[in-house]
Amino acid sequence: MADEIPVIPKASSIFIHSGNIINWNRLKRKPSTTPVEEISECIGSTLQNYFESADKNELQYLTELNCVHQKFKEKVPxxxxxxxxxxxxxxxxxxxxxxxxxxxxxxxxxxxxxxxxETALLAFPETENEEITLETIQPYWKALERMVDKEVVWSIGIADLDKKMLEQLYEWAEIKPIINQVNLDSCCVMPKDLVEYAKLNDIQLLTHNDPRTVLPIETLQDVIREKSTEKDSEFWEPLWVLRYSVLIKCRGIIQSKGFILKTQRDPKRRK
Incomplete structure (x- = not known):
């Protein structure tokens, strides 16, 4: 949008749901797409779809946006x-x-x-000045455990823990992690001590290629700017990104995949 008048001047939070991106032919043709590029394209396409169908006058007054790509939204049958x-x-x-x-x-x-x-995995961001410790993980793991207690999540796991941190979490947790995802880009070969500990405690080790920062602030703001205006893109920060996949068990085929995320901007910084 080339118009300089802000499209969402009062917005302070946005939920985005990409819908089933398996049906996005454009993404199918780009098998080398990185996780950051994939999320960026999902956000951009969803925002464009939302803005094109929304009432432009109503957008001027909304503080919370719920952007769902209606063309690709699918419920699990x-x-x-x-x-x-x-x-x-x-x-x-x-x-x-x-x-x-x-x-x-x-x-x-x-x-x-x-x-x-069936399974929820937790990934922590890369921090500049703060190391991820057990104390960092504990309140977030407790939140996952509460979801298991409510029976809305059946099993839980985590990403990017070395043997020492995985052992600390396993010993402390009431509900034990059944999966630890390992990024082989950072270690090339699965550490032997991690493999032995996981085997001893029946923890599945899976590999992944997700960066610690899946949605950089600058990338998010660039996408919003591209679909709205410069003013609209200011001060947005992602809070969380959830990627889901629906697998057909007997065939090992992914039936559905998508992203749901929340981003927020500080109203005090908007003048």
Missing amino acids: SEERGDLKLTVKIFLCSLQTPDYVTESIEKALSELDVKHI
Whole structure:
């Protein structure tokens, strides 16, 4: 949009749901797309779809936007639910509150119209001055455990823990992690001590290629700017990104995949 008049001048938070990107032919033709590029394209396409169908006058007054790509939104078919496995990975972009874990899971349940998630994985952001410790993880893991207690999540796991941190979490946690995702870009070969500990405690080690920062602030603002105006893009920061995948169990085929995320901007910084 080339218009210099802000499209969403009062907006302070945005929920975005890409819908099922398996149906996005454009993404299918780009197998080398990085996770950051994939998320960026999903955000851009969803915002464009939302802005094109929204009432432009109403947008001027909205403080919270719920942007869903209506063309690709799909609920998980209830009649097929027993044959499907739903896995979500929650990327924390901010460590302000463990409520982000609860919020992201509840949003996924609502958007996909399901009563439970088979597996939820937790990924922590890369921080400049603060090391991720057990004390950092604990409140967020507790939030996951509460979801298991409510039976809306059946099993939980985590990403990027070395043997020492995984052991600390396992010994402390009431509900043990069943998965630890390892980024082989950072270690090339699975560490022997990690493999031995995981085997001893029945923890599955899976590989992934997700960066610690899946949605850089600058990337988010660039996408919003491209779909609205310069003024609209100021001061936005991602809070969390949830990626979901629905697998057909007996065939090992991904039926559905998408992103749900929340971003926020500080109203005090908008003048």
